Amino acid sequence: MSKRWIGIILALFFSLQIGPTASAWAETTTTPGVGTAPAFVQDTSPPTTLDYLCTVRMQLRYPSLCTNLGPAGELAELARLGMYPMRPLPTTDYNLSSPFLDFVYLQMDREGTPLFPTVTDARQRTNHQSVSPRGFVFYSYYNSYPPVADPPPPPLEDVIVYRTGFGYVREDDVELATIASRKGMAFSRTPDRPFGWIAVGGTCTQTGPDNGDYTGNCYVLHHIVQIYGSEQVGDWMWYRIGPEEWVEQRRLSIVFPDPTPPEGVGADERWVVVDLYEQTVTAYDAGQLVYATVASTGLSGKWTRPGLHQVWVKLQADDMTGGEVTPDGSNYYFLDNVPWVMYFDGARALHGTYWHNKFGTQSSRGCVNLTKLDAHWFFDFTEMGTWIYVHDPSGATPTDPSMYGEGGA
Numbered sequence: 001m002s003k004r005w006i007g008i009i010l011a012l013f014f015s016l017q018i019g020p021t022a023s024a025w026a027e028t029t030t031t032p033g034v035g036t037a038p039a040f041v042q043d044t045s046p047p048t049t050l051d052y053l054c055t056v057r058m059q060l061r062y063p064s065l066c067t068n069l070g071p072a073g074e075l076a077e078l079a080r081l082g083m084y085p086m087r088p089l090p091t092t093d094y095n096l097s098s099p100f101l102d103f104v105y106l107q108m109d110r111e112g113t114p115l116f117p118t119v120t121d122a123r124q125r126t127n128h129q130s131v132s133p134r135g136f137v138f139y140s141y142y143n144s145y146p147p148v149a150d151p152p153p154p155p156l157e158d159v160i161v162y163r164t165g166f167g168y169v170r171e172d173d174v175e176l177a178t179i180a181s182r183k184g185m186a187f188s189r190t191p192d193r194p195f196g197w198i199a200v201g202g203t204c205t206q207t208g209p210d211n212g213d214y215t216g217n218c219y220v221l222h223h224i225v226q227i228y229g230s231e232q233v234g235d236w237m238w239y240r241i242g243p244e245e246w247v248e249q250r251r252l253s254i255v256f257p258d259p260t261p262p263e264g265v266g267a268d269e270r271w272v273v274v275d276l277y278e279q280t281v282t283a284y285d286a287g288q289l290v291y292a293t294v295a296s297t298g299l300s301g302k303w304t305r306p307g308l309h310q311v312w313v314k315l316q317a318d319d320m321t322g323g324e325v326t327p328d329g330s331n332y333y334f335l336d337n338v339p340w341v342m343y344f345d346g347a348r349a350l351h352g353t354y355w356h357n358k359f360g361t362q363s364s365r366g367c368v369n370l371t372k373l374d375a376h377w378f379f380d381f382t383e384m385g386t387w388i389y390v391h392d393p394s395g396a397t398p399t400d401p402s403m404y405g406e407g408g409a
């Protein structure tokens with residue numbers, strides 16, 4: 001093939017490569033003179049018609065050259081908001097230094113449970129010397145005794161017997177406590193955006209803030225989400241948790257990472273933040289968020305008191321009691337061997353909880369209820385004097401000291 005035909009083919013090839021984008025470039029010349037020559041300069045104004053849609057890669061690498069129209073434009077907007085690609089939270093594994101506590105708990109009957117002096121007495125249901133108090137009562141047990149035979153000889157009954165610190169009880173008189181196994185998240189660095197948990201099981205998302213158009217995606221209790229945007233609709237804030245997924249604020253427990261220490265706390269110190277509105281607890285070490293979880297704080301009238309407090313005593317386990325014994329058992333409570341207790345404001349403490357799984361909602365008598373695993377982590381993290389900052393961003397929790405007693409579990 002002659003050089004002439006090779007030159008023509010190359011000219012046609014390059015004209016086809018730059019032809020479709022010719023309008024995106026302009027030829028300009030400088031004032032003629034020595035050493036001057038025509039030059040091509042890029043027009044950075046993006047095209048405004050569908051004739052010039054960019055590929056996804058081009059859109060993400062050179063957004064100023066591309067229109068925001070089309071699928072690539074939509075992906076570029078999601079990338080700007082942090083939703084493309086979806087990146088996980090910077091969580092990390094951790095080890096607990098304190099030994100695990102192996103308590104197992106039993107709930108007594110609210111009307112009172114018979115307490116027997118021996119295993120045989122319990123199996124025969126004879127000679128019970130006392131009854132547990134009427135109320136909300138839990139005992140931990142140390143041993144369990146299975147039936148001695150199958151079937152057992154009379155008058156023994158085919159029943160498991162538990163040994164507590166208050167006497168022997170029969171399995172058919174008590175209920176085995178189910179301890180929540182969930183735990184919060186430890187972080188290798190402070191997350192870039194707010195995050196949280198679904199606070200109401202079965203929450204279904206909408207395609208826009210309160211638009212009534214449901215996506216069909218529904219989430220279980222304590223499902224972890226990240227927050228990519230927010231919009232006020234009426235009295236409530238709506239949060240964007242996905243490309244076309246919005247949830248109203250009352251169905252979420254959110255952490256807004258803030259490395260600024262509370263007033264009175266040094267920037268290089270450790271502190272714990274209890275958010276009464278969001279029902280979350282976070283831990284900071286020298287301005288870095290290192291742990292976060294959901295909690296249960298005080299009910300209305302039994303609030304967890306806002307303010308800056310300090311841990312004044314730590315106990316691996318402690319008994320907690322309150323109220324008065326009444327005929328209907330509605331006021332008194334006794335909780336045996338509550339694990340990982342950190343008192344910070346009178347009788348108010350951060351501690352493990354085995355009697356409910358309502359984390360993310362107010363449920364306590366003033367304490368900060370955590371799962372057993374979360375309380376274990378905070379027990380290792382805190383020291384005597386560690387700062388505990390309790391606040392309510394909504395301002396709904398009273399701050400008048402006269403409205404607070406000693407607190408309770």
